[in-house]
Amino acid sequence: MSSTGTITLTASHGSPPSTAALKQNVEGLAKNPLERTWRGNKEGTVRLQSVPDFAGDKFAERKWVKEHLAAAFRYWGKLGYGEGVSGHITVIDPVLPDHYWMNPFAVHFSSIKVSDLVLARPEIKAAAHCHSIHGKSWSVFGKPINILTQDSCLFYDNLGVYENFGGIVLAPQEGKNIAEALGPKFKTCILQNHGLLTLGKTVDEAVYLFSALENQCRAQLMVEAAAANGLKKRVIDNEDARFTASTIQFWENTYINFQPEYRLLLEETNGSFLK
Structure with missing residues (x-):
């Protein structure tokens, strides 16, 4: 591997390169994982926009947070993902950090605007949960997904499983049990017989991780069906998964991955959700 992170594959007598030659590591790559993936020019005048710098203006930050939550x-x-009154996304308020914003009760996700959001008190930073079809289908097995694709490396050493169903979450203890399943570092969790839960440093990250985990649960169900008919599945090994996760799990990369959807929503709705 060169200092730029490129890999040169060589083979003699027309034979394919060995598996060892294909291994990658982060040596020589930018320490900031976002710097490994963004596109721009070498002069640095064209650059990917990450989370804005609000220069200490908490009210400007609140406005931005609410717009992205809507x-x-x-x-x-x-x-x-809408299913009756089920599901919520919460994000901490920059002005009142002992409060959080969330969706109002019994309003469809597709019609929520900034002015509909409700201010409440938090115990976590940013979280997303709903009863998506593939997530709740895979959850009945009470087990994690396999690391089968590049996208699934988002969940390598980053996925908890709450191996219990204690009924609808009304008691504080059930919330504590879920928090224990997440542990001190995981940002995603499969809730057995229930669905998915994801966390994030921004609401954008939490929502991107949720849709990504939902997609991986769908892929896992399809893979298991094929495997049941005799096809052998090949799980990504730990070294390759760890290498990939070291870049794609970085919070700015997961934030950036939601921005195409954000910009598309602005275009499709003419910004109506910002009101």
Whole structure:
């Protein structure tokens, strides 16, 4: 591997390169994982925009947070995640850090606007949960997904499983049990017989991780069906999964991955959710 992170594959007598030659590591790559993936020019005058710098203006930050939270609900509505009154996304308020914003009760995700959001008191930073079809289908097995694809490396050493169903979550103890399943570092969790839960440093990250985990649960169900008919599945080994996760799990990369959806929502709705 060169200092730029490129890999040169060589083979003699027309034979394919060995498996060892294909291994990668982060040596020589930018320490900031976002710097490994963004596109721009070498002069640095064209650059990917990450989370804005609010220069200490907490009210400007609150406005931005609420706009992205409303967009996140619209995105869930597009994906068909609405199911009655079930599901929520919460994000901490920059002005009042002992409070959080969330969706109002019994309002469809697809119609939520900034002015509909409700201010409440938090115990976590940013979280997303709803009863998506593939997530709740895979959850009945009470087990994690396999690391089968590049996208699934988002969940390598980053996925808890709450191996219990204690009924609808009304008691504080059930919330504590879920928190224990997440542990001190995981940002995603499969809730047995229930669905998915994801966390994030931004609401954009939490929502992107949720849709990504939902997609991986769908893929896992399809893979298991094929495997049941005799096809052998090949799980990504730990070294390759760890290498990939070291970049794609970085919070700015997961934030950036939601921005195409955010911009599309602005275009599709003419910004109506910002009101």
